[in-house]
Amino acid sequence: MHKELLEQVYNTSDFNTNGHSLIDQLTSHLENKLNDISRNAINWNEPEKELQFWKAFLSDGDSKDMFQEIIKRTTYVHHPHYMGHQVSPPAPITALTGLISALLNNGTAVYEMGMSSNAIERLVIETICNKIGYNNTSGGFLTSGGTLANLTALLSARKAITKRDIWNDGNQNQLGIMVSEEAHYCVDRAARIMGLGEHGIIKIPVTKEFSMNTDLLESKFKQAKDKGIEIFAIVGSAPSTATGIFDNLEVIGAFAKKHNIWFHADGAHGGAGVFSNKYKHTLKGIDQADSVVIDGHKMMMMPALTTALLYKEEINAKTTFSQKADYLLSDSEHEDWYNSGKRTFECTKNMMSIHWFTLLKLYGEEVFDANVTHLYDMGALFARLIEEEPNFELALKPMSNIVCFRYCPPSMSSENTNALNAKIRQLLLEDGEFYIVQTKLKDRFYMRITVMNPFTTEVHFRALINKIKAYISN
Ligand SMILES: Cc1ncc(COP(=O)(O)O)c(C=O)c1O
Incomplete structure (x- = not known):
């Protein structure tokens, strides 16, 4: 009984079939995300709901769907709208070395x-x-x-x-x-x-x-x-x-x-x-x-x-x-x-x-030069776009691909400005089209992006800024 189970675990033909199928799924995930075909950078779910989902999946889910569900229910670091925490969209070849x-x-x-x-x-x-x-x-x-x-x-x-x-x-x-x-x-x-x-x-x-x-x-x-x-x-x-x-x-x-x-x-x-x-x-x-x-x-x-x-x-x-x-x-x-x-x-x-x-x-080695140089250049570009926007400000001129910014009309109290920026960032998270993060600097709340994806462009930046402006005007 035990032996049979263990033989099943180490079945090389299953490995081959599952492996090919997984590579196909990951390739289409990459194509969709890198090329910005799917709308969202994250499909946000509340922690308790996510826990319930996986509890139910463990008992009743179809194992054929398992990898697909895991892929779906993640934050898509390869999406050009991903501008959140400082983790790279790994070069696909490094998934293979992994x-x-x-x-x-x-x-x-x-x-x-x-x-x-x-x-x-x-x-x-x-x-x-x-x-x-x-x-x-x-x-x-x-x-x-x-x-x-x-x-x-x-x-x-x-x-x-x-x-x-x-x-x-x-x-x-x-x-x-x-x-x-x-x-x-x-x-x-x-x-x-x-x-x-x-x-x-x-x-x-x-x-x-x-x-x-x-x-x-x-x-x-x-x-x-x-x-x-x-x-x-x-x-x-x-x-x-x-x-x-x-x-x-x-x-x-x-x-x-x-x-x-x-x-x-x-x-x-x-x-x-x-x-x-x-x-x-x-x-x-x-x-x-x-x-x-x-x-x-x-x-x-x-x-x-x-x-x-x-x-x-x-x-x-x-x-x-x-x-x-x-x-x-x-x-x-x-x-x-x-x-x-x-x-x-x-x-x-x-x-x-x-x-x-x-x-x-x-x-x-040039590949590291290409990536760092491009991402830092893009940080500078995003900062310029923010500077052009009335009522937006940068926390400071960026030195890298990390940019902190906020909406801050002069008439608004600092308390309300903080609350509004926190609200915008939460709306962005729940909507999922863009993934950005937040930080507090000297008691001021800022939205924060880190440009991690070499395929994030000015078009994506403008779309993010426009979305934020739309939240503000509503
Ligand atoms: C400056 C700095 N040091 C250390 C760390 C921690 O690194 P790791 O997440 O690899 O443990 C971070 C992560 O963001 C960082 O930005």
Whole structure:
């Protein structure tokens, strides 16, 4: 009985039939979405209703419809009207590399369980390090997401800078990091996980342009020191999530050097700009960072999750975790770059390097330049269109593909303006033709777009603006 069931699970002919049918369904999904044939970027459903649907499906649904239902009931990142969160519409070929990874399931932590993926990862890391401007003492690895990568980088920083074996002995000192108040919340979370507590997270206010106010660095550092806080790292955002504004990495790098602390650049979103000839200036100074995070699943057309964590000095990647797992890793003195689990937080990870490698092999580095440059150009275009509209305003001039804007007639109170913009964004969500998000900056509510789809055009932008105007006039 059990044997029969298991044979059914591993039936290769079913795999082949289901696989071909799924590829057909996904191809028509892509054709419909990329070409803007279907109206909506999302078919919004209330969470409780969605839960009921899947409960009913589990008991009574026809399994033949299962994949189709899942596809239908998602947010369509390939639709040009998708301008929401910062996840890429993956290049279709990377869905196939995802399939390879899922089926072969080589966990990559040790060389024997990921020969190709470890070797490929090494080449991918070398390519990115070169782009950053690092020399041949640099290195790094791929890991599961920007959040985990930021935590890992801060653990490396603590190890390298404090010079104490906190990993084994625990920590008696109040440690701290410096970071912009606008940084992604995962940096705050990483610091708390590391036991720094609220006191250990020195938040640096932003300028009116929303980048870290680097004029305050010296005084904030001194204040912390006077309170007995040992600062070991400073984090620059490249860019910060809500606004898409870059911190001045050059100044932060010089400050870190002066005080002998670690400089970490969170380029989860914009680090891919190192590939853009036009926009690499946004990252000036990134080569001074001791560590850099770049998400493949944001600006680099790959499926979630795959993040590069790069180190100026590879030795720091190797020493972060001194914990031994002798049954997995040999104790050899020699260079063992091929056992990537020695450096990553996770043990098993998917064969994520093959997404990067396949794009590089098929299309060359230029593909990343093309994507980042085009999407940032489109962010600038959307901002210009907003500026032309009476009674609309930008939160600030965008530096990337993230644009925050709102409707704000001068006669309206700030409370009503906030409420109206929140209402518009909710109406857009429920209608589903466009998917955009929202953010609050200094108590002001803004609608926020991130242009993630290279096929979003001015026509789509104008249609979105017109739809918002129609809501306002009704
Ligand atoms: C600047 C920044 N850092 C970190 C993250 C978290 O990355 P992930 O979602 O890959 O964990 C994000 C996500 O939006 C981000 O924008």
